[in-house]
Amino acid sequence: MTSEWWRTAAIYQIYPRSFADANGDGMGDLAGITQRLGDLAELGIDAIWLSPFYTSPQKDAGYDVADYCDVDPLFGSLTDFDAMVSEAHARGIRVIVDLVPNHSSDQHVWFQQALAAAPGSAERGRYLFRDGRGADGELAPNNWESVFGGPAWTRITEPDGTPGQWYLHLFDSSQPDFDWTNEEVREEFRRILRFWLDRGVDGFRVDVAHGMIKADGLPDWTPPAEGGSMGGAAGLEEAVVDPAVAQAPYWAQDGVHEIYRDWRALLDTYPGERILAAEAWVDPLPRVAKWVRPDEMHQAFNFAYLETPWQAGALRRVIDDSIDAFAAVGAPSTWVLSNHDVVRHATRLALTEPNPQGHGVGPRTPGLGDPATGLRRARAATALMLALPGSAYLYQGEELGLPEVIELPDDARQDPTWFRTNGERYGRDGCRVPLPWASAAQSYGFGDTDAAWLPQPASWASFAREAQQGVEGSTLSLYQALLAGRRAHGLADGSLEWLDGGADGADVLTFRNGDVTVIANTGATPVALPAGEVLVTSGPLDVASAEMPGDTTVWLRTA
Ligand code: NOJ
Secondary structure, eight states: OOOOOGTEEEEEEOHHHHHOOOSSSHHHHHHHHHHHHHHHHHHTTTEEOOOOOOOOOOTTTSSSSEEEEETTTTTTTHHHHHEEEEEEEEHTOOEEEOOSSSOOOTTSSHHHEEESTTTSTTTGGTEEEEEETTTTTTTSOOBBTTSSSBBEEEEEETTEEEEEEEEOSOOOTTOBBTTSSSSHHHHHOOOOOOHHHHHOOOOEEETTTTEEEETOOOOOOOOSSOOOTTOOTTTTOOOOHHHHSSOOSSSSSSHHHHHHHHHHHHHTTEEEEEEEEEEEOOOOOHHGGGGGGGTTTTOOOOOHHHSSSHHHHHHHHHHHHHHHHHHHHTOOEEEOOTTSSSSHHHHTTSSOOOTTTTTTTTTTOOOOOOHHHHHHHHHHHHHHTTTTEEEEEEEEGGGOOOOOOOOOOOOGOOOOOOHHHTSSSSSSSSGOOOOOOOOOGGGGGSSSOOSSOOOOOOOGGGGOHHHHOOOOOOOOHHHHHHHHHHHHHHGGGGGOOOOOOTTTTTSSEEEETTTEEEEEEEESSOOOOOSSEEESSSOOOOOTTTTOOSEEEEEEEEE
């Protein structure tokens, strides 16, 4: 019997370095997660997804893996991992881990062997080494650019000391891309999948799931216009097909799909409905749906939804397009507003200037908008999202209403984007600052010392979990009510019927899902609140005048 739990799951993303620090060294760890699982159970989520905790030099916060089958001492040990999984399972929480197959760390033993071996060797054949162009091979093999800025190729020095071949890295130079046409690479990843499946994980979030296969011959390519750094449609405009994704010879090549069919077949040999979730910055949505055809992955992140502005018409379109595109292949839609790569939605939804994905925001960013408006919109946007049918992803800290940290000192920043663009792009540090758990404690209770790998703002006391727990109207109480209501009313398993008021261009979205009517006012003007019992509201209501203010979402029980 299958429950198909993943069709409706609320999945909470843990960014281990910033979640909870059990040993007080300023870096979150697995033991910290285990200690806090009770808080997550109380929040009402079904599963956690952990960003990488594997052995890594941490050049890209762990997305540069040196050993795929071990835990970095920064985060603990395999024993800590096993304890975390068994405690999560005891609480009915499933565990999804991150898998980073597009590239390894340059400290991975295979890459070190490749550097020591000769051009054309089997060791080099696991990565994408090529001779340079120009008379002496002094020019990169093609003109591709790294997602983090700068060239996507780095030249090595051969073991004999001469300037040598180049290797491809779509991300940082410390993240060499594997050659996925090589069967040895494929077999190694089957081994890695089995290693974690045998340890009891419930699934994998697959990093850069649209990038592993490159077009034959690695042809030159120049993006027609600047796209988002992850390749998504950028800015405050409605999601559109971004040519930087649609045509790039390294994104969304057809060859990736056979890899996922192979993995799906492997996962299906395990009991308990283990899942694959694709991080594929691809558009439009019908193209993303290719990743979740019945014999491929189970879920794909809905970045088109994440990138949609807080505007009723655009939201209605993306919701319809999502449900249609995924239903066409028999998959659930997913919904997401924040993660460790994007500006937190409590800040993003108030931005008044476009800010391309991956650029981040900082003190020099124009159009930062009003934080109170951002938080109001974020709460309303989450209340809308959690009423939609399908599976929803939450990013740690959004349940506290955390904003992006704007004022990080330059010398604290760690995102490779910051370094590779010489500070021109802020990158993603602002959404990765360690969580506040207790207002009055050192590091706000992140650990029991004042250490935190990124500085926490002085203004965060009021965001601490402890300060919000049990407080009516707090963002934490709102998330708890939304997740409980979503479950009690079967919304994730339901279906959506638009009601009057949701017409294109208007500021109000109204739909019914089962016995719940959802009204989202994305405009600034108050609108009439229909009759019915208020189940949840994202913000204060003027009950006397039966109005709901702007930037508010209400769930009503209707007959
Ligand atoms: C996507 C991950 O979410 C991001 O954090 C990382 O930098 C890149 N992939 C490269 O692994």
